[in-house]
Amino acid sequence: MTSPAQLVIVGGGPAGLAAAIAARQAGLEPVVLDDNEQPGGQIYRQPPRAFAVTDPSSIGKDFLRGRKLFEEAARAGVSVQSGVIVWDAKPGSLCCCQGDRSWTLAYQSLILATGAYERPVPFPGWTLPGVFTSGGAQTLLKAQRVLAGKRVLLAGTGPLNLVVANQLADAGAQVVAVLELAKPGLGELLAMLGGPWELLADGIGYVARLVRRGIPILRGSTIVEARGKEQVTSAVIARVDKDWRPIAGSERTLQVDTVCLGFGLVPSTELSRLLGCEHRYATQLGGAIPVHDEYGETSLPGVFVAGDGAGVAGSLVALEAGRVAGLRAATRLGRMTEKEFLGRAAPSIRRLRGLSRFRAVLDRISCPRPGLFERITPDTVICRCEEVAASDVRAVLDEGATSLIELKARLRSGMGLCQGRICNPTLVELVAQWSGQPVETVRPFSPRPPVKPIPMAALLNPEQAAP
């Protein structure tokens, strides 16, 4: 093996790129690995290289923000290795794969900026074709310029649905309604006014444009069932109480061909968990998150986390936290003194503190409440890969099981190709609720390498050095 890289950064989204820029400016040459064709992560996802972008503003604000960050990264001399999947992580080394090739990469310091994915929230019909995550519909729209459907209902909680509803309407879809579980009180709305102007202006703009278009935002409502045979043709919606429990008798049916689900995000923590970093459960941040200090350093010295993978907090936080982690890693590697670090990181740390106050309000409003899981019927699929229904889970728990590992052994839930990413967040909640344990004590599925599917050919011929 060749000598270890001083700093490896996994993930080329806002946190990873900001970390790389900061590290470059501190004189390091970080190796940045990203599994997509182009950097940007989900939020700054670009159309494929084969598409020529003729009207950047029609693709959205985040496209432009992403372009700005890419230019900054290029100026700083950051290079990103695209199409690289990191499929295992050990203290001191990573296993990487690109196409049919694989290699081991040794590192001295590591920043995980692995992002997040949409919280899967089961209800009858959620597996029907035509039911997408809101982020999935948005990716299809902004990167591929394809509409997910024509008559669209959005349901869930949080700001993403407002963004996606506008983008779909801009692109010609008929948006039937946006269902928001939460009903923020006046106090919460006023507390939000203390937030950063950029986010506030965005949020107010999105709501105003929906109102102007006559698209209803139904607060305190949600979807309880998607119906259809081969694909979704209608959606049953209902009002919910303050714990998000559907109110019996309030149901009504909407004719739609597409449903988008945006219930917040779940951090991708497979690598930090494989490494053995300490984690804690924080419902409002998306679930199990790596414990880290104010500069992103985990319980393993020299291993940092930044961005949504460290606890879901959005792209503005990711940019600042990434920068701080990059500077901190450089400090640990002897590129600057403690005093220099504090000086250079100060503006970001200040902004992070301001953002966290605003974020706390949003988190409180959109934090999952017990009713979220009460639309699940016995026949509802919880584990999509292995087709495990809620009644299967209930039967195993009724026999005395109290953990996810027992569900895995009995039902294969979590053993499919998604490796539990889809069923884990729900099963943790169901095991807690149905076996009467606090959710913090329910151990999630352990990630196993390879954490993402890779071709067998890559495993058969590992290369000795990074290409």
Next chain:
Amino acid sequence: MAGLRIESGVVRGPAFDIILDGRKLCAYEGESVAAAILASGARILRVTRKRKEPRSLFCGIGICQECRMVIDGRPNMRACQTPARPDMVVKTQHGLGEDDVP
């Protein structure tokens, strides 16, 4: 459901055909297999092993594995992560795609 490709904002790469379940389907360079299929109005990408239920793209970012299809003879390929190529042979996957492995 035709007309799902948005014409504003970008100029796509050159058009070509892929073969979906024996039929020609138009795709553009840069498009994912899933995008090309969804743009045509079709939605079912696979049929599950136990319940024989139709599934389509769900997360769109390569996490959920719901969009897996048999692509050029390789089963369990994520259609949302696989760029379409001229004359690519794509099949709706049944179960784990066992029947399509030589």
